[in-house]
Amino acid sequence: MDDRMRTWPLLEVVEHNPGLKSFYFETDSEVQPGQFIMLWLPGVDEKPFSVSDVDDGRLEVTVKAVGPFTRKLMECRPGERLGLRGPFGRPFAPAEGPPPLLVGGGCGVAPLRFLHRHLERRGLSSTFLVGVRTAADLMFREEYAGGLAMVVTDDGSLGERRLLPDKVGELLANQTYGTLCAAGPEVVLSTLKKLAESRGIPSELSYERHMKCAVGLCGECCLEDNGLRLCVEGPVLRHPLPR
Amino acid sequence: MANLATKVCGVTMDPPLVLASGILGVSAASMARVVRCGAGAVTMKSCSLEPRAGHKNPCVLPFEHGMLNAVGLSNPGVAGASKVIAEFRTLSRAPLIASIFAGSVQEFGRVAERIAEARPDIIEVNVSCPNVHSEFGAPFGGDFDATAAITRAVKDAAGAIPVAVKLTLQCPSIGRMAKVCEDSGADAITAINTVGPGMLLDLATRRPILSNGVGGLSGGAIFPLALRAVFEVRRHTGLPIIATGGIATGDQAAQMILAGASVVGIGTGVYTRGVTVFEEVARELGDWVDSTPERSLEALTGAAHG
Ligand SMILES: Cc1cc2nc3c(=O)[nH]c(=O)nc-3n(C[C@H](O)[C@H](O)[C@H](O)COP(=O)(O)OP(=O)(O)OC[C@H]3O[C@@H](n4cnc5c(N)ncnc54)[C@H](O)[C@@H]3O)c2cc1C
Ligand SMILES: Cc1cc2nc3c(=O)[nH]c(=O)nc-3n(C[C@H](O)[C@H](O)[C@H](O)COP(=O)(O)O)c2cc1C
Numbered sequence: 372m373d374d375r376m377r378t379w380p381l382l383e384v385v386e387h388n389p390g391l392k393s394f395y396f397e398t399d400s401e402v403q404p405g406q407f408i409m410l411w412l413p414g415v416d417e418k419p420f421s422v423s424d425v426d427d428g429r430l431e432v433t434v435k436a437v438g439p440f441t442r443k444l445m446e447c448r449p450g451e452r453l454g455l456r457g458p459f460g461r462p463f464a465p466a467e468g469p470p471p472l473l474v475g476g477g478c479g480v481a482p483l484r485f486l487h488r489h490l491e492r493r494g495l496s497s498t499f500l501v502g503v504r505t506a507a508d509l510m511f512r513e514e515y516a517g518g519l520a521m522v523v524t525d526d527g528s529l530g531e532r533r534l535l536p537d538k539v540g541e542l543l544a545n546q547t548y549g550t551l552c553a554a555g556p557e558v559v560l561s562t563l564k565k566l567a568e569s570r571g572i573p574s575e576l577s578y579e580r581h582m583k584c585a586v587g588l589c590g591e592c593c594l595e596d597n598g599l600r601l602c603v604e605g606p607v608l609r610h611p612l613p614r
Numbered sequence: 615m616a617n618l619a620t621k622v623c624g625v626t627m628d629p630p631l632v633l634a635s636g637i638l639g640v641s642a643a644s645m646a647r648v649v650r651c652g653a654g655a656v657t658m659k660s661c662s663l664e665p666r667a668g669h670k671n672p673c674v675l676p677f678e679h680g681m682l683n684a685v686g687l688s689n690p691g692v693a694g695a696s697k698v699i700a701e702f703r704t705l706s707r708a709p710l711i712a713s714i715f716a717g718s719v720q721e722f723g724r725v726a727e728r729i730a731e732a733r734p735d736i737i738e739v740n741v742s743c744p745n746v747h748s749e750f751g752a753p754f755g756g757d758f759d760a761t762a763a764i765t766r767a768v769k770d771a772a773g774a775i776p777v778a779v780k781l782t783l784q785c786p787s788i789g790r791m792a793k794v795c796e797d798s799g800a801d802a803i804t805a806i807n808t809v810g811p812g813m814l815l816d817l818a819t820r821r822p823i824l825s826n827g828v829g830g831l832s833g834g835a836i837f838p839l840a841l842r843a844v845f846e847v848r849r850h851t852g853l854p855i856i857a858t859g860g861i862a863t864g865d866q867a868a869q870m871i872l873a874g875a876s877v878v879g880i881g882t883g884v885y886t887r888g889v890t891v892f893e894e895v896a897r898e899l900g901d902w903v904d905s906t907p908e909r910s911l912e913a914l915t916g917a918a919h920g
Contacts, residue, residue, distance in 0.1 A: 374676040378818040413819045419669035452818040479652075485709075584674035586885050589685060590640040590659070598647030601637075603889075 372400040372430075374459075374586060376411060378452035382429065388507050390436035392445060393423065396455060398430035403462030404486035405554075405577055405607040408432065409585045411454025412447070416440045419582045421554070421606075422458060423481040423510070428454075433510050435483045459585045460606050465490075465497075465573050469549040472542060473499045476535050476555025476561060480510045482577055482607075483554055487520070492595055500542065502535030503556075536562040543570045550575055553608075564610055577607045616903035618718035618896060618911055620654075622854045622876050622881045623776035623801045625709045625735045627654035627812045629896035633869070634659055634881030635713040635738065635780070636685065638889075642701035648884075649708040652893030656702075657879070658695060660713040660740045661723050665691035670825040675814055680860070681831025681882045681897035682812055685828035687715060692725050707805065711778070716769070718813040719760070723767035730772050737775055738856075739768050742782030755782040755807070758794050765798035778802035778856060781843070783809055789850035796851045804856040804879065808832045833882035836860045841873055846887050848874025848916055862886045864898020869898075871911065872918040 383395040394399030402408075402425045409419040410432065418440050423433040436442045446606060447453065463469035463486050471490075475483035480501050487499045499520040503509045506529035515522055528550070531538065533605045543566055544549070550566040552578035553560060567574035580592040580601045587603035597612060599605065619628035625634045630840045638644045639659040653680035668688025675682045691694065695712065702710055712734035715767055716722040726737060740763055742755035761779065768777050781788055781797040783806050792803045799887040808830025821830065840859025847855055847913050858879030883891045899911075908914050 375678075376675055376814075376816065376823045377814055378673060388809060408759070411672055411823075413816065413821060416708070416825070454816065454823070583668075583671060583685070584683075586674065586676055587889065588637050588681075588683075588885050590638040590644050593638065593641050593644040593647075594644055595641065598638075598641065598643035598645070600889075 372398055372407070372455050372457060374453050374456055376456050378411075378413070378454045381449050381451050381453055382448055383449055384447065387433070387481050387510055387512060390445065391433070391510060393431050393433045393510070394444070394447070396426060396453070398425060398460060400430070402430065402458040404489045405462035405482050406460050407456035407606060408455050408457035410444070411456075412440065413454065415443050417454065418442060419585065420576070421482040422485055424485045426488070435478050435508070439525050456585065457601055461608075463552050463607050464575070464609065465542055465552055465575060466552040466573060467549070469547050470496045470498060471550040472539070472548040474539055474551065474553040474555070475481050475501045476533065476553070476559045477503055477508060478510075479554030479556075479577065483552065484511055486552060498542065498548065500535070500538060502533075502538065535559055536566065539563055540566055543567070544583070548572060553577070567610070574610050576610065578605055582594045615900040616909060616911065618900055618903070620877055620911060622856070623736060623778075625655070625776070627709060627877050629654045629892070629899065630877035631892050632711065632856060632877055634879040635740065637881040637884050639713075640698070641735070642698050642705055645702055645710070646705035648892065649706045651889045652896055653708065655709040655711060655878070657711040657738060658698065658713055659677050659689055660687055660715045661689040661692050661725070661729070662687065662715055663721055663728070665689065665694055666885055672823055672825060673829070675823055675829070676723070676876060676885065677814060680831055680835035681885065682814055682824060682829040682831055683808065684811070684824045684829030686826065687819045692728040696729065699732040699734055710905035711736040711738050713738040713740050713780070715740040718764045719767050723771045726768040726771035727760055730775050734775065736778055737772050737804070738766065738778045738780050738804055739764060739805070740780050742780055742893045753782055753784065755791070756785045758791060761791060762789050762794050762798040765795050765800050769799040776801035778804050781847070782807045783839055783843055787846070789846035790803060791855065792847040792895055793850040793861070796853050800853060802854045802856060803847050803851065804858060805847050806836070806840045806859045809836045809839060833886065834860050834862070837866055841869055844870055845873040845918065848919060852857035862891060863893070864895050864902055867899045868902045871914050874916040875920065876915060
């Protein structure tokens, strides 16, 4: 896999919940947690997705059906060939020192799950918190049964009934973390950024924008205030920001 | 280091490196960032009278020797583009080139009139995009009479704002085409747009990868073609040339200057070398100028013509 488009066989599909599936592809690439790939359904379209794990030569993306493309993807079966380009973008780079706090909201759980596993495989510890509206939105639910991650839901259908930023505030108040790494809705991210600032720790936040070329040319995913390209300088931005 | 500041149609570009149209030229913030990364001027994405949606993905494909794109001239229309110009002025003092396209001679005039109200430093006329055949027929840039008529219409509408015509290689003679533009009132020539269109197939599905099937070729693969085009344009006209096509190094920029370019445009180089390609090429170009007996960019412009 590289910047050029090529189709790869879909090895396996796992359904987590209705409309929420993981897709596994054979891969020959080094991918870092936080990076994304462009997934092409020939004849349909091509869209960005975070990598949710790479293990044993298998690349995993985890997708929620929200519109025409993602619904079409849900119909794909093992053996079909889909296009992949990538990996793209700046990955998570937690600072050395105290373990990081990893926070995933909604579909933002996907890259944080990869980061959590990646650190674990290197013998590094981290605290992992996931938050969703309701239990049915949660990716990898089965993995958290053993207490791997703390779970909060808006409606209390699973784990603690808490809003994600409240829980993060509590954790930051009670323990020292090296970096706050997070992905999720942008309103949540801006709250988390302020929380990290108030504690004096750096934050590594993954943002989503509409993306087209994924190679830093089309300008579609540039941030309004500083012109940074989320497909190149992001999707994970470290605060304070680069030029 | 050598002074690289260059005047084109009365507009000073320092360094003489311009962001090419269609690359990061959709928002004021992204163009301002390109200036912070070393560009001496920016060109906006081409705009039309009304907003246009582009082609579906995949629409930009890197490959071994360059890039294939069929973005489909998506743009917010001339009204949206005018707002971007106003916003850019609050962020940066670098010159801004507005790029326009249209489906008829009259419409080119109308878009030019509207964009002129937003006071860009230069209006670039895109008569050469290979991606919109089905709707607009063959590109105007292949036809001497059509290009002449468009140039006159835009000049009439642009008032005091200088007009650059952006040419394609896909015409009987790009040198003669440049001369036609000069005779019709053009103030500068931009050469060249993407080449093609070209195609890339996926072996598994046996279908084109671009959603549009075909797309314009840019990047390293077209550098020798663009260089030859600039050389010919210089032979046929005295107009300043914005040389664009496959440039990503100071060596390539220097070759363009020798062939007759006043300033150099960079598009795909933003991908191959990163967005700081502008400051890197500026440094390399400066080193080259310093290493020549002339030690002056102006004296080196067109030196390949002896
Ligand atoms: C860096 C990045 C990582 C992502 N990671 C994941 C992931 O791990 N799992 C997951 O389920 N989704 C992820 N997404 C979102 C995913 O790309 C969209 O859900 C998908 O493109 C929707 O397409 P659609 O046709 O099904 O829905 P649409 O009806 O087109 O859109 C539904 C929603 O998705 C957004 N969207 C549409 N197209 C794009 C696009 N090209 N880029 C970004 N957002 C878009 C829309 O704004 C809208 O909010 C990621 C997006 C980005 C930018
Ligand atoms: C993604 C992309 C979009 C482009 N869009 C436009 C456009 O809107 N108008 C235009 O005149 N040229 C457009 N071009 C052509 C470039 O401005 C330039 O002429 C061409 O790519 C050759 O230069 P390069 O090799 O440095 O990219 C586009 C090129 C690319 C790669």
